[in-house]
Amino acid sequence: MTVNNHRLESALRQIQGVRVIPFDLNREHLVVFDFSRDNPELDDLDVSDTFAFSRYISHKLEEQGARVGIGKYDENRTIYDKSAVFASSGSQAQRRTLHLGLDLWVAPGTPVLAALDGQVHSFQDNRPFGDYGPTIILEHTINETSFYTLYGHLNRDCLKSLEKNQIIKAGQEIALVGHMHENGQWPPHLHFEIIRDLQGKEGDFPGVCAVMDREKYLDLCPDPNLLLGIKVLE
Numbered sequence: 136m137t138v139n140n141h142r143l144e145s146a147l148r149q150i151q152g153v154r155v156i157p158f159d160l161n162r163e164h165l166v167v168f169d170f171s172r173d174n175p176e177l178d179d180l181d182v183s184d185t186f187a188f189s190r191y192i193s194h195k196l197e198e199q200g201a202r203v204g205i206g207k208y209d210e211n212r213t214i215y216d217k218s219a220v221f222a223s224s225g226s227q228a229q230r231r232t233l234h235l236g237l238d239l240w241v242a243p244g245t246p247v248l249a250a251l252d253g254q255v256h257s258f259q260d261n262r263p264f265g266d267y268g269p270t271i272i273l274e275h276t277i278n279e280t281s282f283y284t285l286y287g288h289l290n291r292d293c294l295k296s297l298e299k300n301q302i303i304k305a306g307q308e309i310a311l312v313g314h315m316h317e318n319g320q321w322p323p324h325l326h327f328e329i330i331r332d333l334q335g336k337e338g339d340f341p342g343v344c345a346v347m348d349r350e351k352y353l354d355l356c357p358d359p360n361l362l363l364g365i366k367v368l369e
Contacts, residue, residue, distance in 0.1 A: 143331055146277040147361040153250050154306065155286070155327050156239055158203055160365045166195050166204040167367060168240070172213040183265070185315055189322035192240050205365065206238025206324065208358050211346060231343040235352055236285070236328030237359040243323035247293075247310040250284050250327070250362055251275045255301040258294050259338030261287075261319065267326065268319035269294050270338055271310060273303055283333055284362075285340055286310060287326035288318040327359050 154160075170177065182188050196204055212232050253275035261267040267287035271294075274283050286309065293310035303309060312323050330340055332355055344352040360368045 143280050143282055144357050144361060146280050147329070147357065150251070150277070150362060151364065153362040153364065155248050155250050155363065156203075156241060156312075156325060157246050157248065158241075160203065160239075160363065163203050164199065164201045165365070165367055166199050166201045166240075168192075168195070168204055168206050168238075169210075170206065170212040170234075171210055185320045185322070189315065192322040192324075196240065202241065204238075204240030204324075205368065206234065206240065207368070208234060208237045208360065209349075209353060210234045212343065229345045229347065231341070231345050233344050233346050233349055233352070234342070235344060235356040236287075236326045236342050237363065238324045238326055240322065240324040241312055243312050243314040243318075244290075245312040245323075245325075246308045247286055247289060247312060247325055249273060249303045249305055249307045249309050251277070251305045253284070253303050255297050255299055255303060256283055256333070257299065257337035258297050260291060260294060261339050264320050266319045267339065267342065268313055268317055268321075269310070271297065272330075272333070272338060272340070273309075283330040283340075285326070285328040285330060285342075287328070287342060288321055288324055289313050291317045327363075329357050329359050329362065331355050331357065 212234050253273040256272045256274040258271045260269045269289040269291050271286045272283050289310040290313040312325050
């Protein structure tokens, strides 16, 4: 871990009670999904079939009487092996399957809240199939340490009211969780990611990486649960 990332993680650990959706995730009954090869339920599931994937998510939530599902950080999502969307340069070793954010699977239209005080860094609609769809990146500074939070798979209308450098307060509603037709063709959820260095990117940043690049990208993207504090993930 770099010195800069250690400083960032120390700053994030000092913050309590952060929410990016209007639920107390330590009081909710949560479904923690497993999208790795260890889950035999995924053997016949094609992640590129939006409706089949959505039915799987909905069934698991309904089965357990939960309104929030969790998609884990630093998970090798071998489910992505079935989709051409996550190929890199053609080598199986370079397929992007390692998840860099934390997913909150909820109903479309669920409000998305800014994690912290900050300002709008950038935003755009990443429209290709399997991408983020509408995406917002906020910039924050804590104890002279600057970093970013990314919110992906949003509703398209949220981008209309944003301006670069717009001041945003912690807990402010910045978007809604998007429907499948606007969120990159995914079952509705929020992808939340912390980024130390955007490396010049605007309105977009990788949400998955190749396993061979794990050390590099986990250094760039620390665990979102440092802010969210979801106990079942600790």
